[in-house]
Each structure stands twice: as structure tokens, then as C-alpha cells.
Amino acid sequence: MPKPTIRSAQLISPFGVGSLCEIDGQSFFVRGTGSWAKGYNLEKVEVGSLTNWLRPRQLRKPTESVAILRFPHWHFCPECRKMTRWTQDKDRENIRDDGSLPRPACDGGKCKNARLVPMRFVAACDNGHIDEIDWYWWAHRAHEPAQHGACSRQTSRLHFEVTGKSGGDFSSMVIRCSCGSSGNLEGIADGPLPQKCRGHQPGEQSSTCVDPENKQNPGAPKPLYMEPRGSSSLHYASVISALDIDGSTEKNIWEKLRADAIYQNTLQMATMLVGLQGGDTSLTIQTSRPSLEARADEVGISIEDALACFEADLGANPVEAAPPPPANEISQQSILDQEFPVLTNPKGQNSRWLIARPEKPSARFGLDKLFERFVRVERLREVRAFRGFQRRNVSEKHAMISPSLGRQQPDWLPAMMVLGEGVFLEFSNSAIADWREQNKEQIEEFTQSHLVGAEALGLPGRMGFNANPTFIMVHSFAHLLLNQLSFDCGYSSTSLRERIYCGTDSEPYAGLLIYTADSDAEGSMGGLSEMGAPERLEDVIYRAVSRSQWCSGDPVCRELDAQGVDGLNRAACHACSLVAETSCTFSNVLLDRVLVSGDGRKNGRGTLEPVGYFSKVLEV
Known part of the structure; x- marks a missing residue:
């Protein structure tokens, strides 16, 4: 297939970092920004109400590509129902001459290269990790090894079968092993899975995952829960959005002028003169008007706005402006508060x-x-x-x-x-x-x-x-x-x-x-x-x-x-x-x-x- 693609706007939501996106019947995990190609691939984006608050951090738009990884690895054949673990190594082994990814296909002789389907369910925890479900355990959960002879994870061959009974619910879905043991998926959605979280994110190094609410066993990992691969609850993106209002409110207009170095020098000299004149600002404002007219024209605001800002700064004896809040304190509501006066x-x-x-x-x-x-x-x-x-x-x-x-x-x-x-x-x-x-x-x-x-x-x-x-x-x-x-x-x-x-x-x-x-x-x-x-x-x-x-x-x-x-x-x-x-x-x-x-x-x-x-x- 050609290189997997999605619309660029979807990269923020719903297919942002950490999400699963389905392309041409295949499922991919969007990897973290540390794995994205840099340099020409990342174009700088600026908008006043976000850029000022984010400094020194920036906003970057990928122009060419982002890093993805096939996930889940477990697939099944719709013809013979055999399960195959299609890893990144198999992608590398079967990559085509033009560099495009292969389509996972069944190697069974009677299946005629039928396209494999990603397993429908994955495991996720409340700490944001995502992992494969232990399908080997579900096949053997009700059987003792002695009943069906020796069996190991490395040599077992699994099949995902649907019996059609019970109206197609979990009890009709069966994981069958080549050793003869089998188990249905009944109860898979009723509570925590038997496996524990290992702090996994596909393609990334595993981290610690601790459940702070587990008082009986401090340090224990969070439980994992089954989630359908296409479920919206698998990925809730936190997106902050801003319209480019072009600095139109009075507050923003004044901030544009205050950011000008020459204006600050003029204000500093004017403040000293006001002190020498016993607090009278009228003469200082009159003598500063030519400089203010030049700065207003340079910054792109009216002279009336420049004079109003200058008078306010002189009267308030301003101090250095407070630094913007850290990036993790950006408030979407504060951005909306800025936009509303402009739209109205x-x-x-x-x-x-x-x-x-x-x-x-x-x-x-x-x-x-x-x-x-x-x-x-x-x-x-x-x-x-x-x-x-x-x-x-x-x-x-x-x-x-x-x-x-x-x-x-x-x-x-x-x-x-x-x-x-x-x-x-x-x-x-x-x-x-x-x-x-x-x-x-x-x-x-x-x-x-x-x-x-x-x-x-x-x-x-x-x-x-x-x-x-x-x-x-x-x-x-x-x-x-x-x-x-x-x-x-x-x-x-x-x-x-x-x-x-x-x-x-x-x-x-x-x-x-x-x-x-x-x-x-x-x-x-x-x-x-x-x-x-x-x-x-x-x-x-x-x-x-x-x-x-x-x-x-x-x-x-x-x-x-x-x-x-x-x-x-x-x-x-x-x-x-x-x-x-x-x-x-x-x-x-x-x-x-x-x-x-x-x-x-x-x-x-x-x-x-x-x-x-x-x-x-x-x-x-």
C-alpha cells in the first residue's frame, strides 16, 4: 500500500499522539513527538493568544510525516481464523521496493493471501498506557497444562473463532490454542483484566505504572481494562484552540505598544520628567507626542490608542509586566475571554x-x-x-x-x-x-x-x-x-x-x-x-x-x-x-x-x- 496518510487537521484530534487510527483496514499507533522527524518537517506556527503564553516553548506543524507503528500486533485471518503476531520486524522484512508498507496477509495455502485483520480489543489503564491483551491466557484460563500436553507461548498457535451463538456476544468469541485448550471472552469487559500494566506505549520505552489508590499493596501497577480498538474512550485529546484575532482588543493593542523598546525608553524618560515636575503629566505628554506618533505608526495602532496607553502608564507609574504563566497553566477560558470582545x-x-x-x-x-x-x-x-x-x-x-x-x-x-x-x-x-x-x-x-x-x-x-x-x-x-x-x-x-x-x-x-x-x-x-x-x-x-x-x-x-x-x-x-x-x-x-x-x-x-x-x- 502507499504510505499511510490522514488529513493534517486530524493529527490534533481525533488522531493525535497516543491514538489508534485505522487506515485501509490497518491499525496504527501515533508515536510520541520525540520520534517525529525534525528539521524541515516541523514548521513554526504563531498566533498571539497562544504564542505569548507558551514561550519559551513553540508550536510546530508537521509538514511531511509523523512516526507511526502498527498496533495491535495481533491479527487474525478472516478465512482460517489463525492469529498472527505481525511485528515491526515483519514490516521491515516485507517492505516493498518503493518503500511502502506491506499489507499483512495470511500465509495459509488455502487462504490465498487473505488480508489479516487487527484484533478488535486492546488493554488500557487509567494512567494512559496501552498494551496487547494476553490472548494466550484467555485460551488457557480454564485448563490445566496436563490436560492437553506441553504448551508454551513461543510454540503455541492461536485461533480467533466466532461460534455465532448467544447473539454474537463475548461468550461466542473463542480463543483456541493448537494444544487443544480454548476459552471464550466472557467477562472480558466486566472489570480489570488478569494482567497488570507494565507502563507500555507502543514503540516507546516502558515506564513505571503505580496505582496510588491501592493502599493494601503500595507500589502495585494500575489494572488494565479491555477497550474496543475504535472506542472514543481510548483517547481523549486535550486540545487548546485560539482564533487569530489580530490583537484587536484594547488590552492587546496596548501590549503591542508596550513591547516596543523605543516606547519603553520614551516612557522611562517621561516618568523622570514627571517626577521633576511634581507629578504634572500634561507638559510631558505634549512633548512626547511626536515620538508617540512615530511609534504608533511603526507598531500599527492609532495615535489615540498610543496616547491612552501612555497616559495610563504615566499615571500608574508602571512596573515591569508579569511574566506569562507556564505552558501547563494555559486556560482555554482565558483565550475565549480575549476573543469575545473582538467578535462582539x-x-x-x-x-x-x-x-x-x-x-x-x-x-x-x-x-x-x-x-x-x-x-x-x-x-x-x-x-x-x-x-x-x-x-x-x-x-x-x-x-x-x-x-x-x-x-x-x-x-x-x-x-x-x-x-x-x-x-x-x-x-x-x-x-x-x-x-x-x-x-x-x-x-x-x-x-x-x-x-x-x-x-x-x-x-x-x-x-x-x-x-x-x-x-x-x-x-x-x-x-x-x-x-x-x-x-x-x-x-x-x-x-x-x-x-x-x-x-x-x-x-x-x-x-x-x-x-x-x-x-x-x-x-x-x-x-x-x-x-x-x-x-x-x-x-x-x-x-x-x-x-x-x-x-x-x-x-x-x-x-x-x-x-x-x-x-x-x-x-x-x-x-x-x-x-x-x-x-x-x-x-x-x-x-x-x-x-x-x-x-x-x-x-x-x-x-x-x-x-x-x-x-x-x-x-x-
Whole structure:
């Protein structure tokens, strides 16, 4: 086969370091950054809101290739069912003249070189390690060696058979050994596997794996659990994302000027003059104006902004700016806080990497009372940086594995730069405040346990959101709108993404960006930004809210107290509110469509539902 390839944007998620990706029926493990080719292969990526915080570390985008390894090694033949351990040595022995990898094939005479299939299951632990399942043990778990004669791991020949009984569950899957012993896979998913973790990552040196919760046997390794090879819980990527907002907020504009060495010299001299003049700054500002005009023109900001920054610095007698936080303290929420004022600027934005054109919603469906503005984002540039990953769960109890997979951490993180377009909606703070006040008891009843559960798992800090009822409502509406937009604008649902802006209860704000950002042409066709025109977007919103009133899973879906991952959803299932993993940045949790379109009545279980934020849209 040709060299295995994936789309470059997928290298951050879902096929980042430590993940398993299937290409042409073969399964590969993406190795750590310490194994990637360097030099010309790694192109530097910069975006202000990430680059400044990451220093001295950098963001690097692979341009040619990354290191992969075939995993799992165990394969089986779909014809004769014989299991073969296809290692890296076999790849080297069978490599083709053009350097491409061979396709693992069965060497049985009757199988006619049938292509081998990777085993469906692997073993993983909560510390982020991944390993092969001990198939030899499963074949011999119920048999004594004396019953079938001598047998060893080195000489045994295993077969993976499916009997077809019991509806195809684990009890119908059998591992059979050439010595005559066999065992089915019943119980393989019920708890820890009999084997213990050895700190393994394919292609990397094994490390120690200690279970701190094992008080009876301190120093014991973590237990391993079976995971399907294609399971999303096998790899939860921690990705931090930033739009290139071109330094448009007042804070960022001033920081651009303060980074200028000549400006700092001017400020230092001006501070001395102010001291000699008894604290009077008027004359100093007047005499410094020519220098400030030159610096403003050089830096690329207005003289008004330069004067405002200069006056503030003189009045505050500034000290040296505090250093940026370390890379492991980067907050996704802080990045969103920077982006929101730019997207909500009533004058819009027209820079190299961000073109935003705001418009006021009309009175149709009463949307002018629910939203401050709609924004057509005709161009955007997003940078996604891969910080690490977890296995089996995203809670704080599960270790975060760095992109180096245990090796010495390099001075860069894998990143990807993508272009796209989108639609941004700014919610009305007063409308949200009124909605929450009028439905206070019902909203708290419907959201409290889920918010507490999310906090207990540490999701807000890791995923980058403020956990409150407003977030659940905006997030639920985002999924409904995303699905409706995919129908109306021609994009596939997997190519659209959400970006949710939500403040705290003490500093409230809310916004939603639905955008497409990919490394190919599908990121810039123009169809999505055109939907941002009020006359089009209002109809889309009405249809999305209207469809949320009923789900084919109702009344079960609507009346469940908890469903989904860790029970963190309420009225949300695959038939109504869940979207593709590539589209949702919060793993499809904290969703409840009742907060969007609820009618305030009692449901079938006698629970009084809150009135949805968009309920009046349906009354028009």
C-alpha cells in the first residue's frame, strides 16, 4: 500500500499522539513527538493568544510525516481464523521496493493471501498506557497444562473463532490454542483484566505504572481494562484552540505598544520628567507626542490608542509586566475571554485573518429580544495545539499524558493552523438574566446535579468552560443549530464545529460561534457565512428550536434525569442533540434541550419543566 496518510487537521484530534487510527483496514499507533522527524518537517506556527503564553516553548506543524507503528500486533485471518503476531520486524522484512508498507496477509495455502485483520480489543489503564491483551491466557484460563500436553507461548498457535451463538456476544468469541485448550471472552469487559500494566506505549520505552489508590499493596501497577480498538474512550485529546484575532482588543493593542523598546525608553524618560515636575503629566505628554506618533505608526495602532496607553502608564507609574504563566497553566477560558470582545465589536473586524460583519437581528420570532447581534464571519484562522491525552475518562483522577509519551519533553507542542468561516451569535445578557430569574427553581433542579458532577470530574478546567445553567442552554442550542445548519448550507455535520463563549454568574456574557475550519477547500466555500444574514439565520433558528420540541426517543429521552457520558446529560440523545465528536469540544456532555424549548409544564413523571429560553420564538 502507499504510505499511510490522514488529513493534517486530524493529527490534533481525533488522531493525535497516543491514538489508534485505522487506515485501509490497518491499525496504527501515533508515536510520541520525540520520534517525529525534525528539521524541515516541523514548521513554526504563531498566533498571539497562544504564542505569548507558551514561550519559551513553540508550536510546530508537521509538514511531511509523523512516526507511526502498527498496533495491535495481533491479527487474525478472516478465512482460517489463525492469529498472527505481525511485528515491526515483519514490516521491515516485507517492505516493498518503493518503500511502502506491506499489507499483512495470511500465509495459509488455502487462504490465498487473505488480508489479516487487527484484533478488535486492546488493554488500557487509567494512567494512559496501552498494551496487547494476553490472548494466550484467555485460551488457557480454564485448563490445566496436563490436560492437553506441553504448551508454551513461543510454540503455541492461536485461533480467533466466532461460534455465532448467544447473539454474537463475548461468550461466542473463542480463543483456541493448537494444544487443544480454548476459552471464550466472557467477562472480558466486566472489570480489570488478569494482567497488570507494565507502563507500555507502543514503540516507546516502558515506564513505571503505580496505582496510588491501592493502599493494601503500595507500589502495585494500575489494572488494565479491555477497550474496543475504535472506542472514543481510548483517547481523549486535550486540545487548546485560539482564533487569530489580530490583537484587536484594547488590552492587546496596548501590549503591542508596550513591547516596543523605543516606547519603553520614551516612557522611562517621561516618568523622570514627571517626577521633576511634581507629578504634572500634561507638559510631558505634549512633548512626547511626536515620538508617540512615530511609534504608533511603526507598531500599527492609532495615535489615540498610543496616547491612552501612555497616559495610563504615566499615571500608574508602571512596573515591569508579569511574566506569562507556564505552558501547563494555559486556560482555554482565558483565550475565549480575549476573543469575545473582538467578535462582539459593533464596528466589526477586517484584518488579515478575521473578517467579521455584524448585523442586528430583526423582530421576527422575537429574536431581537434574545440576541444582541448576528455576525457573519467571512474569514477566520484557528490554531489548535495538542497538549496531551487521557484514556478511559477525562476526570482529574486519570493521568494526562504529554505528547512526548514519557520521553524528555521537547520545547514545542504539535499544532495545526486551519482556515474557515462561520456565524457568530451574541446573546442578550438582560434576556438571559430574566429567563434565569423567572425559572430559578426549575432551572436549578434540572441542572444542579449535572453541574456538580462536571465539577467533581474537573471538566470545566480541562475543557475550558464556566459551569453554569447558561452554558448548558447555549451548548444545547449550539448542537441544535449545528445540525440545522448542516441541512441548510450544504456542509457535512462533521465539518462544522462549535465555539461557546460563556461568562461566570458574576460577570455574565454568552455567545456562540458555529464555524468550519479545516485544512482543505471545505473550510472556505462561503456557504456558512452567508447563512449569517438575519433574513436567513432567523429561519434556521426557528426550525432548529421547533425540531427540539420532539425527539423520536421521547418520552424516555425527555424525562430521564441523567443519560450520556457519566450521566451528565438530561434531554439529549443521538436522535435529537448529540453531534459528531469532531464537532463538539465538550465530549457531548452538559446538554438539555428542555432549557431551549421547554414549555413550563409537568412532564409524564410529574416534574415541572423550566420554560425554555427560546419558548417565545415558538409562540409567534
